Amino acid sequence: MTITSLGLVLLTIIGAATPLLFAALGELVTEKSGVLNLGVEGMMLAGAVVGFAVTVTTGSSFLGVLAAALAGAGMAFLFGVLTLTLAANQVATGLALTIFGIGLSALFGSGFVGVPVAPLPKLSIAGLSDLPFFGPLLFGQDALVYLSIVAVAAVAWFLKRSRPGMILRAVGESDLSAHSIGYNVIAVRYAAVLFGGAMAGLGGAFLSLSYTPMWAEEMTAGRGWISLALVVFASWRPWRVMLGAYLFGGVTILQLYAQGAGGLGVPAQVMSMLPYLATVLVLTIIAAGPWKGRLDAPACLGKPFRPST
């Protein structure tokens, strides 16, 4: 493999990893506040279709990306009303959100199948972006790729160092104590859920505007669920989410290349199973490994909370 083709492989891995990174990072914050939102797949699809539709109709990819984040947050708001205000079962509501998102995005996007879109513009710095190997990799990405990496650092700092981040973690670890010392548990959780939705929406927009610039029904193909697994894999740590997203991006791309190279005699469909099988394998290793006592799942994850009046 020449150095140029290695560069190309790395570029595509970044592309495959970025949607996962956005969605998983958002879900991490949601889960840190004690809420399990299984509707990531549905929120990603909402972001993908709305981002695509707005970009095509307005011609502005900036507006498209913004609308995608809002669409994801809108779906998350629905989830919040049910689980936070009405204390509904989080698992069931998350599943409902995914089913609803698949249907709604298919309905909304039916007029956009096969429509071309201008992909997100890539950074171009005279001199730097043309450097061999490192140029396109470091200085030739689109804004969402850079944003995803900045977001990892920001979320890591926010959760670990900032005061609101500490409150958010307190709410996720012990909702009753946080409530009794005067924090508004429900409001904090709403904020975390909305952030998770907006990030999933951005992940979806990256799919439909950059990775594969088009809209197709259910184009997320399980990435929302893989993102949920990534959060467990990362034991709720932002930088490990990034590591996980890039590892999974790597698996996805390598199997694509293997398919292109004749699949080593294995049918293409069998190769396509790899990311899903890898997810199961990774979840098992994480659960079975010697470190299993230190997984750090937020103590209140998935438990409904209603302040007694």
Place this chain on the structure above:
Amino acid sequence: MVRGPLMRLRIEPRQETSRLMLYVTPVAAVIMTVLTGLVLFVLMGYAPGPTLYYFFVSPLLTLYGLSELMVKAAPLIMIGVGLAMGFRANVWNIGAEGQLTCGAIAAGGVALALWEQEGLWILPLMCAAGIAGGALYAAIPAFLKTRFDVNEILTSLMLTYVATLLLSTLVYGPWKDPAGFNFPYSRMFTDAAILPILMEGTRLHVGTLVALLIAVAGWVLMTFTIIGFQIRVLGQAPAAARFAGFSRSKLIWLCLLTSGGLAGLAGTFEIAGPIGQLVPVISPGYGFTAIIVAFLGRLHPLGIILSGLVMALSYIGGENAQVEVGLPQAVTGVFQGLLLFFLLASDFVVRYRVRLAPAMGDRP
């Protein structure tokens, strides 16, 4: 200064969940979904009256329509009964779609291996293979859950994608019909591998009766047996279940194997009934819709018969409205999601009481 009203709404948890509300709310959720659908039709520029008629009424007016309703409800009821058992025990098998596919692969393998053979034993053998295929596929999440405590939601869902790809590998590859002009279909099954039809001129097959029997059996199991009691205790009070010495692992295995086996049988009925061969996609999402069916039926096997029929109508009505007024197929998915939302939202009044109370803020 003008004071606000002296009364305000107060929300209190009920001591016991309201039985009345438990049964009224699913009906209310269906009504709310239909009303929202009406708004949706108008927004999309469809005449609300006729669209509503073709979606919800006209499929029920002919004998053929009713038979199709049963054909679509059968897999939903069978899978829903199995899933509900698990949901009661807090075992979240959401990979029924994959288990359905695996059951169909196993049963289809038998049908193809015995192609053009005669014998009344072929169908029972296919059913056994289908049940085994679905149950074995559900055994993977069961094993990982009980042995390593791996979340069954994620594993069962991931395996659904794998099962779909496996079926596709087979029908595009070794199981492709040699005389099929290279289409990704298996051979049409021969008569001995096709379910008998109950009513001439319809697709109403024997499997629909089996589905109803399974619901009754599920009701007996959950209501009158010690196993059913243990499942309910495990879900509602895990600590009590542990204290009483119920084996958590055993119950998780039981729930996953049963729901997987029933999904596998549903897949068998699909390929041996309405489809008659293996194709790349066997189910229009029955495995996922059955999750809604289970909740809408209040996790009660007899309620699931009713909710299975309601959800079957959403499929048939969707197809009918697509043919008659050109409504996009995706509306069905939107309806199904909305219905579950409304149901979950209405659960609030099952668990909480909303009433007027003197406003607290007015006290000195």
